[in-house]
Amino acid sequence: MEYRFTKAEEDFRKEVRSLVAGHFPPSRPYNDSPAHRQEWVNSLLARGWAAYKWSTEFGGPGWSATQRYIWERETASNGVPAQLGGMGMMMLSPILQGYGSPEQCARHLPGILGNEVEWCQGYSEPGAGSDLAALRTRADRDGNDYVVNGEKIWTSWAHIAHWMFCLVRTQETERRQEGISFLLIDLSTPGITIRPIPTIDGMHHLNQVIFENVRVPIENRIGEEGLGWTYAKGLLTHERTGLANISLSIFLTRRLRTELAKQDTAGEEAGSEESILSRLSELETELSALEATELRALSELEAGEVPGPYTSILKLKGSQLVQRATTLFLDAAGFWTMPFTREAQAWNALSMPGPEWAAREVSRYFSGRAASIAGGTDEIQREIITKHVLRLK
Template identity: 45%
Template sequence: MQRQGLEAFRQEVRGWIAANLTDDLRDAAARATSVFVDKPHAMAWQAILHRHGWAAPHWPREYGGTGWDETQRHIFDSELAAAGAPSLSPMGLRMVAPCIMRFGTPEQKAHYLPRILSGEDFWCQGYSEPQAGSDLASLSLRAERDSEDYVLNGSKIWTTHAHFANRMFCLVRTSRDGRPQQGITFLLLDMALPGIEVRPILTLSGDHDFNQVFFDNVRVPQSGRLGEEDQGWGVAKYLLEFERSAAYAAGLTAALDRLLASAAARDFGEGGTLLDDPAIRRRFARLYTDVHAIHAAEQRMMAAIARGRSPGPASSMLKVQGTEAQQRIQELAVDIAGPYAAPHQFAARAAGSNLPFVGPEDDLTASARYFNGRAASIYGGSNEIQRNIMAKLMLGL
């Protein structure tokens, strides 16, 4: 698309967002301290996008995508971030959906993909276990065949939004023969099945995003298997490439821009602002440089995906750079907030709250986002593991 056409597209997107993004949705996004906005607001925004055909711009057109190219998708993401729109849950749209498109049967595609697009199905990820985190191949949740079902016993942990989800994509142990990766199977299951129990795990920020999920003789139909039995490791790796290659640049840029405006409004003495502090300016300069580099890397990787290639080890690089830049922005926000980052104001920062709070509103979520963001370099495979992947597959070490 030519430059003139891209600018017209940007104005179309910007105008549509301005007309459809409600104040309560913008407020929910502004007060969210996790990468996940609470389910009611996320699903309300997804429904609005879905009615316009924009819920899954990265999906192929034949499954309900927009048919946009990479530049258009970047413009769309940038405008959403700049407008302060809520993020959508990636579990269905960005993670399991590409796996269903690649590995699913025609029946699975016809059943699940429309429900993911509309938001009728809300997914969680059953990967980590108490003894299997970054070393995911050591998972032990048992799945034994019994007639037409798999019978599951064991548990999953750090299961984001399992208390909201009606579906889970799950890795289970179906064999212990050979290498650990060879005995893993990928299942799609209903969270309402008898024998499933969800217990909450509260984070340092006071949020309830995570859970531990217990399986006690849970019967999952074999029709829920995605791919072949004992071959789920390949499906899992494919999914993780999409989880780790999530677009970071648009959100990081918007967060930096808001933080810059906040710093410019703060007194630094003698009529100056915080931006007159050379140390603060240097930190902003480094962060903007980092984010521009991340944007360039994302563009290269998205172009490769558009040509039919998987993200590969480049997704590990983006995961490291994106999450660590996010953490440095959160650290700077806490430093800018100063003493106003200290009070714990859980109720005041809830979406729609009209309770009074201490300090500027910009500082209300600073410490909670900082604490929640510590997990970013751990989930999706720790950054140490990602560096090992890069060393092996990109550098040949």
């Protein structure tokens, strides 16, 4: 396969590169200050680039898949997130735009675009993760409301979110996928309890969310009752593409190469530089191969096809490469990772012994372990690849 960018695409790449480099020169990187980041957000909003995947109909730039790809790579190589707006932007907005009513779009999209309303994803439950159709949180009709009872788990960012997009069971059906509906739930509604689940990376991002007789207006249902599974499946494809994390791996490998080139790297001090460098080269090669797979999916998208199971290959291999990149950072830092503390994770941590990044990378290493679980485990991705790509039974 050969994939060449057109002249217009090359020009677009130059435009993006100079915009990103102009705002984030080496002396003022992304983590420089919140005010500097806010200026970036404002400038993207002013250009109509804040929601880079949205069509012009919804206030986005209407970019092609290739332009989106270029945007993602150019931002990532400067350590700048491609997307603003969290889960609402990444996961809910395509569903709202595809299946929501005009009223629902008008009510929720502006808050997502302006980064003013935080959303979380309420899918997983105890006993319903990989086998999501086993979910038991019920929503029973009562007048103009659903009454929701049940429990969600592993809900990222529920403690800071204003709203949850959620899968609930509205009917007991023989085919379990058929009785599921897609609800938008205001988390300030009485009857909702949110409990933290601390994680090994020292952070609080996961939660348990309990619903006890929570009244949700029927108008908060997306699309038709009982079709939530169909809408959610589309959403998971979006999630899996994002979870390939190729941009993050590129950023990490480039940064590690820069750090290793410096005199005072821990890799050198730990006496393991040679093996670190050869592992880094292997990783970079595999990353290029995965990029080629992404480009293949991209050319299918541009041709109007749905990449489908490719996203599982990207997710599976992408998670493995992120984990290898974070492990390599840790090995390069050697014993300097020992003073891993909550404080050391702060981007402006001072007075840490060893390279300034060493202790901080421990947290990234630990959170990287979740890459092979969140959004569908490695085993489930392998099953999808076996059935749909290799057509094995």
